Amino acid sequence: xxxxxxxxxxxxxxxxxKVTGWTPVSGGAVAELWRLPGPSDEVVLxxxxxxxxxxxxxxxxxxGDLARxxxxxxxxxxxxxxxxFNDVTDLHASHPTLSDGSIPLESGYELFISAKRLRVASxxxxxxxxxxxxxxxxxxxxxxxxxxxxxxxxxxxxxPIISQARAPEDVYSPGQDRIDVGVEETLFxxxxxxxxxxxxxxxxxxxxxxxxxxxxxxxxxVGEGVSYELxxxxxxxxxxxxxxxxxxxxxxxxxxxxxPGTPPLVEFNQAAIDVVDRVxxxxxxxxxxxxxxxxxxxxxxxxxPDDETGRVGxxxxxxxxVRTVWMDLRDADxxxxxxxxxxxxxxxxxxxxxxxxxxxxxxxxxxxxxDPSLMGTSLDTATDAETPQRxxx
Amino acid sequence: xxxxxxxxxxxxVSRAYVHVLATxxxxxxxxxNVDKDGVDMTLRTRGLMVDVQLKCTQSPRVVRxxxxxxxxxxxxxxxxxxxxxxxxxxxxxxxxxxxxRWVTHHPESIVLACHGYWASLHGAGEARSKGTTAISLxxxxxxxxxxxxxxxxxxxxxxxxxxxxxN
Numbered sequence: 409x410x411x412x413x414x415x416x417x418x419x420x421x422x423x424x425x426k427v428t429g430w431t432p433v434s435g436g437a438v439a440e441l442w443r444l445p446g447p448s449d450e451v452v453l454x455x456x457x458x459x460x461x462x463x464x465x466x467x468x469x470x471x472g473d474l475a476r477x478x479x480x481x482x483x484x485x486x487x488x489x490x491x492x493f494n495d496v497t498d499l500h501a502s503h504p505t506l507s508d509g510s511i512p513l514e515s516g517y518e519l520f521i522s523a524k525r526l527r528v529a530s531x532x533x534x535x536x537x538x539x540x541x542x543x544x545x546x547x548x549x550x551x552x553x554x555x556x557x558x559x560x561x562x563x564x565x566x567x568p569i570i571s572q573a574r575a576p577e578d579v580y581s582p583g584q585d586r587i588d589v590g591v592e593e594t595l596f597x598x599x600x601x602x603x604x605x606x607x608x609x610x611x612x613x614x615x616x617x618x619x620x621x622x623x624x625x626x627x628x629x630v631g632e633g634v635s636y637e638l639x640x641x642x643x644x645x646x647x648x649x650x651x652x653x654x655x656x657x658x659x660x661x662x663x664x665x666x667x668p669g670t671p672p673l674v675e676f677n678q679a680a681i682d683v684v685d686r687v688x689x690x691x692x693x694x695x696x697x698x699x700x701x702x703x704x705x706x707x708x709x710x711x712x713p714d715d716e717t718g719r720v721g722x723x724x725x726x727x728x729x730v731r732t733v734w735m736d737l738r739d740a741d742x743x744x745x746x747x748x749x750x751x752x753x754x755x756x757x758x759x760x761x762x763x764x765x766x767x768x769x770x771x772x773x774x775x776x777x778x779d780p781s782l783m784g785t786s787l788d789t790a791t792d793a794e795t796p797q798r799x800x801x
Numbered sequence: 802x803x804x805x806x807x808x809x810x811x812x813x814v815s816r817a818y819v820h821v822l823a824t825x826x827x828x829x830x831x832x833x834n835v836d837k838d839g840v841d842m843t844l845r846t847r848g849l850m851v852d853v854q855l856k857c858t859q860s861p862r863v864v865r866x867x868x869x870x871x872x873x874x875x876x877x878x879x880x881x882x883x884x885x886x887x888x889x890x891x892x893x894x895x896x897x898x899x900x901x902r903w904v905t906h907h908p909e910s911i912v913l914a915c916h917g918y919w920a921s922l923h924g925a926g927e928a929r930s931k932g933t934t935a936i937s938l939x940x941x942x943x944x945x946x947x948x949x950x951x952x953x954x955x956x957x958x959x960x961x962x963x964x965x966x967x968n
Contacts, residue, residue, distance in 0.1 A: 434960045439886035441848045441960055451848035453886060460884035461838050462852060469831060469843070469850070 414467040416490040418456045421470065423575070424492045425454070427662040428478075439466075450477050487558075488662075495573045495601045496659040499523055501645070502564035503652035509562035515650035516565065520557075523569050525641030526656075527552045530604035533633040534596070536700055547728065551600055572597040573661035579782065580752040584705050587723045587730060592703070595754065595782065596725075598664065599703060602781035605658050605670035607633030611642070612671070614687060615680035626690050639688030646681040653677045667781045700761035702726070702733055702771070703779055706749035711742060718742035722755060726763055733761065733769040741776040754779040806900045811857035814903060815894040816842065818915050819853065819944075826946035828953075839879035839889065844949060849960075850887035851952040853919075854880060857894040867939035868893060868918055874928050877936070881925040888923035888955045893938045917944030921955060 422432075422440075430442040430452070438457055444450040452473050455466035475485045501511065501519050511519070531548035558568030574594045580587075610632045614621040621629075646654050655675045660666040676684065708721030717736040724733055735757065737745055748755050756779040763769040806814075816832065823830050823844050831843040840852040854876055862869045870893050880889030894917040896903050905912045918938035928934035942948060 436960050436962050438884055438959050443848075453848045453850055455886035457884040457886065460886060461879040461882050462840070462885045462887060462889075465833075465838055465840065465843070465852075466850070466886050469845075 413464055414471075414486070414490075416467070416486075416492075417458045418454060420489055420492050421454050421467070423663050424474075424489045425452075427492070428474075444477065448477075491558075491570060491659075492662055493573055493575075494570045495598060495661050495664075496558065497569040497571070497601060497604065498655075498657040498659065499526075499567045499569065499645075500564055500655040500657055501566075501651045501653075502655070503650050505650060509565070511565040512650045515648040518645050518648045519565065519567055519651070522641045522645040523557070523567050524552050525644070526604060526638060527555055527569060527600065529635050529637035529641055530607065530633060531596075531600045532637065533607060533635050534600045534603045534701065547596075551596065554597065571601050573601075573664040574598065575661075575663040580705055580754060582750055582752040584752050585707050587705050587707075587725070589725065589728075589730065592725050595703065595779075598667075599779070599781040601658065602667040602670055603633035604638075604656075605667070605674075607635070607638055608642075608656055608674040609671040610634055611639070611684055611687065612674040612676065612680065615676065615683040621683070621687060623690065626687050629687070630691070634687065634691070636688055636691040639684050639691065642676055642684050643681050643688065646676050646678060664782070669780065699758055699774065700771070702757050702761065703754060703781075704733075704757075705752070705754055706745045707732060708734075709742075709746055709749060718745070720745045722757060726761075726769065731763065731769045733757070733763070733771050735759070735771045735773045735776075737773060737776055741773070744777055748778055754782060756780065806859060806896070806903075810900065811859075811894075811896065812841075812855065814896060814913075814915060815855040815857040815892070815917075818894055818913060818917060819844075819855065819892065821913070822944065822946045822949055826949050828949060839876040843887070844952070846953060849953050849956045851949070851956050852880070852885075852887050852889045853892050853952075854890070855892050855894065857896060859896055859898045861893070861895045864937070867937060867941075868895070869935045869937055871933040872936050873933050874931065877922065877925075877928055877934050880922040883924045885923060886959065888921060888952065888959065890919055890921055890923075890952055891936050891938070892917050892919045892944050894944070918942050919944045919948055919952070921952065923955060923959075 425442045430444045433441050433443045435441065438460070440454040440456060442452050442454055452470055453466060454470065455463050457463060471482055471486050471489065475482045478485060499519060499522065528548050531551040532545055535545050535547060556570040558570050560567055572594045574591065579591060579595070610629045611634055614625065614629065642654070645651055653675060655673060657673050658670065702722065702724040704722045704724030706720060707723045709718065711718030717738050720735050720737050720742065721732045722735065724731060745755070756777060757771060757773055758775040759771045759773040761769065761771050819842055820830060828844045828846045831845065833840055833842065839854050841855040842853045844851050844853065856870055870891065872891060880891065894915055896915050903914055905914065919942050920936050920938050
């Protein structure tokens with residue numbers, strides 16, 4: 409039997425083994441042995457050189473071993489290893505007529521297009537919580553190009569969207585003094601998926617409520633990432649004749665825990681879409697205020713003992729360029745900034761951004777806190793200790 | 802009268818020979834139907850693996866102190882690659898010229914008239930010739946279940962931090 413080239417490398421294998429309970433027992437530059445304690449005391453070999461002539465063979469043997477140990481089929485385990493650093497969002501279309509696992513071409517087309525629409529809308533909402541009316545930020549359009557489409561699966565009809573995630577320990581160190589562009593790009597993918605999950609969760613909640621959503625609830629939903637475009641994308645796919653229900657399932661990377669407060673599954677049928685359409689209609693006529701979101705790390709902290717506010721610099725990517733955005737934070741937010749700086753936790757800041765080319769970027773802050781898209785952002789361990797002074801001004 | 806065996810017959814008797822040795826030594830086996838990367842069989846024990854390219858001949862080339870086999874350079878390069886996570890070996894199985902003598906039956910046994918020799922190619926130097934290179938299979942390296950244990954010693958060394966220094 410000829411084995412296809414594996415679509416994963418040593419890092420995916422090692423991370424997968426780690427999260428499934430295996431531990432390394434010995435290893436050199438070319439291979440490692442990992443052990444799974446238990447009645448059968450399994451040991452597997454991990455090849456470490458993807459360019460070696462026997463890498464494919466070793467990977468195939470390893471996947472076979474894992475499939476046997478986990479009592480799962482080889483294909484499932486291979487997919488799980490290959491996507492260990494990815495969040496996989498399954499768009500799951502179902503309808504009584506889809507019993508043979510196929511879908512009418514037109515409905516399938518709508519499903520695929522919706523995958524992109526949902527992604528672009530979520531990416532745009534991750535950058536700015538507002539309606540964009542086809543005037544999406546370039547970054548949002550680019551992000552949709554970065555994500556990948558997995559193999560469609562039979563059963564009902566499932567389209568997997570694959571996006572990157574990153575383990576918390578691979579993010580930032582305490583006191584980090586600059587952002588890493590590569591890390592930020594990966595984190596943006598995770599943030600977009602988190603936005604999509606929260607926004608769809610809010611929409612599902614509104615659709616499932618006993619009463620119509622109020623205008624203020626709809627307005628608040630914008631803060632969670634709901635947008636006119638997201639509603640439209642949902643509506644189009646569920647309105648297709650051959651799609652009775654659309655379920656969106658979030659399979660979060662096994663190396664980066666699910667963002668807090670995100671639902672693992674949301675479901676929309678035609679009745680739900682009626683509500684979504686009404687939300688959409690109201691959002692279309694809503695006058696948006698431009699509230700920016702920036703994500704980054706706290707690199708500068710300064711505050712006089714008697715000052716009511718502290719000056720904070722957050723390094724972030726604006727139009728894919730590294731910029732430091734300056735902001736004045738009141739006591740509680742300043743405490744949060746100090747804690748995030750000291751623990752290496754990325755922050756999310758919402759407010760009105762002024763970013764003149766060549767000038768200093770500043771922000772009037774509405775909301776400041778640890779990035780909720782990522783784990784390890786809890787402030788539970790924050791103490792009420794006196795705010796540290798970083799630098800005299 | 803001597804008859805030239807077909808290549809599949811030689812391949813299968815070689816596999817049978819190694820199967821018997823591996824069984825005796827308590828090793829498990831992966832048989833590869835397509836020799837894509839220079840390997841016919843992989844032997845395993847507790848995560849460790851060794852790869853073997855099998856060759857079988859009815860007319861071995863005898864040299865001083867053992868045998869010699871001309872291995873194609875492509876296979877040689879794959880088996881000697883120092884980046885391999887399991888060491889590569891050549892095993893040469895020698896069978897009688899007459900196929901009828903390969904197996905003899907006795908009341909309480911069958912006798913396989915096959916003997917083999919092995920060479921470790923892991924980390925070996927670049928071939929000086931083109932097309933094929935002569936691999937020496939010394940008489941003092943008979944292919945036995947004990948020698949398979951020696952192959953696993955090499956595999957074990959690959960898992961040490963200085964593993965690439967092997968050979």
